[in-house]
Amino acid sequence: GENVEQHPSTLSVQEGDSAxxxxxxxxxxxxYFPWYKQELGKRPQLIIDIRSxxxxxxxxxxxxTLNKTAKHFSLHITETQxxxxxxxxxxxxxxxxxxxxxxxxxxxxxLIIQP
Amino acid sequence: DTEVTQTPKHLVMGMTNKKSxxxxxxMGHRAMYWYKQKAKKPPELMFVYSYEKLSINESVxxxxxxxxxxxxxxxLHLHALQxxxxxxxxxxxxxxxNLGMVYEQYFGPGTRLTVT
Numbered sequence: 001g002e003n004v005e006q007h008p009s010t011l012s013v014q015e016g017d018s019a020x021x022x023x024x025x026x027x028x029x030x031x032y033f034p035w036y037k038q039e040l041g042k043r044p045q046l047i048i049d050i051r052s053x054x055x056x057x058x059x060x061x062x063x064x065t066l067n068k069t070a071k072h073f074s075l076h077i078t079e080t081q082x083x084x085x086x087x088x089x090x091x092x093x094x095x096x097x098x099x100x101x102x103x104x105x106x107x108x109x110x111l112i113i114q115p
Numbered sequence: 116d117t118e119v120t121q122t123p124k125h126l127v128m129g130m131t132n133k134k135s136x137x138x139x140x141x142m143g144h145r146a147m148y149w150y151k152q153k154a155k156k157p158p159e160l161m162f163v164y165s166y167e168k169l170s171i172n173e174s175v176x177x178x179x180x181x182x183x184x185x186x187x188x189x190x191l192h193l194h195a196l197q198x199x200x201x202x203x204x205x206x207x208x209x210x211x212x213n214l215g216m217v218y219e220q221y222f223g224p225g226t227r228l229t230v231t
Binding site: 089 | 219
């Protein structure tokens with residue numbers, strides 16, 4: 001099955017600086033890579049995603065890059081703000097051949113924004 | 116309506132009890148999912164339903180029994196659980212895969228289950 005590795009497990013950055021979280025996946029058939037933000041006690045919220053036919057995607061301060069050859073993808077947050085503090089999960093969707101597939105998540109990165 | 120709702124928010128049950136978790140969405144999604152999340156861990160996939168049919172069961176013990184009575188509802192029936200089953204149970208929904216295209220999954224707020 002799919003295996004997703006995520007690094008670092010904890011990331012502390014100064015407010016206003018950039019943060020980068022990296023993930024690798026194992027299944028070359030995976031073709032969808034979302035990123036979720038989860039605040040304490042709340043549901044995972046989709047913040048950005050990328051499909052395997054695209055190399056980069058941006059949404060305001062957030063960007064995701066995908067390198068299919070190397071099987072890795074990264075989340076970039078610029079101009080970090082205190083409200084960016086949360087746990088971030090990367091995920092990949094392996095293809096089972098059926099109509100829907102669940103997500104395989106990385107272990108998560110606890111992002112701490114220092115004021 | 117762009118939300119996935121789950122009831123109850125919290126549930127405490129004994130090891131001999133039978134209870135059910137409920138999930139509802141009105142986004143017209145035909146794929147629904149159950150995930151289990153332990154503290155400080157990522158969500159782990161349990162079950163996938165596609166067009167009300169169980170399509171993936173990630174080797175989940177039979178004390179967890181999913182049910183999809185219609186395209187908007189997803190239940191998880193619980194029986195004879197163990198204390199280690201205590202976790203946050205998350206429901207999610209998405210459009211079904213179409214011509215290889217995968218769609219976003221939206222999560223409900225979860226049910227926090229404690230087994231005593």
